[in-house]
Amino acid sequence: MFALFSLLIVFNNLHCLAKRVSYTYLVVQWSSVVNYYCRPTYGTVAKNFSIHGVWPNDMSSASIWSCDPKNQFNERKVSTLVRDMQVFWSSITYPSTNSRQFWSHEWSKHRTCSGLIQFDYFDKTLQLKDRANILKALRNAGIKPGSFYPLDDMEKAVEVEIGFSPIIMYKNCLFKEIYICVDSSALTFIACPAQQLLVIVCLLLNFPLTLIKGGC
DSSP states (O other), rough: HHHHHHHHHHHHHHHHHOOOOOOOEEEEEEEEGGTTTTTOOOSOOOOEEEEEEEEOOOOOOOOOSSOOTTSOOGGGGGGGHHHHHHSSOSSSSOOOOHHHHHHHHIIIIITSSSOOOOOHHHHHHHHHHHHOOOOHHHHHTTTTTTEEEEHHHHHHHHHHHHOOOOOOEETTTEEEEEEEETTTSSSSSSOOOOOOOOOOOOOOEEEEOOOOOOOO
């Protein structure tokens, strides 16, 4: 069993080495969709967009993940960032409402392939979220929670703020997340590569104040 586990680690590391990070997604989620039902046990979600993560991708837009399973999350290495992480990066959907578990998951799966040390990964992500300022961008375009808006209008509002069009994710025409493309150093917003369209195209998206039904 140990030998098999070791082989899996070696195989995964070779997979990561063979795939070079071309760009990353900064993924932010509309926290009001779920925080009415899913309140974190560690931290308090702001009535704003909450960070989901920063995910590296290769040139084919395939995700690169879990390059270094031995490099575990250590909260002491980000102790000066924890207060902001509690507010802007609290777990509200996955894998539980325990933000420590969520941070550990995001670090171990998505960012051990980046070469960044833990402090830089979390610090840069918080800075990117602050620079994007999605809620302000939408409000400047007259788009506020509690109504329905054309998908194109929401995309254009974010583009005005960051300089590039984002990828807006939704389910059953309920606005959920925004993917913003960032260069491989996680410093600069860039244009996203061509993306596959969602199967269900919604002309109007519900930008809710809170989720009317559902749960964790």
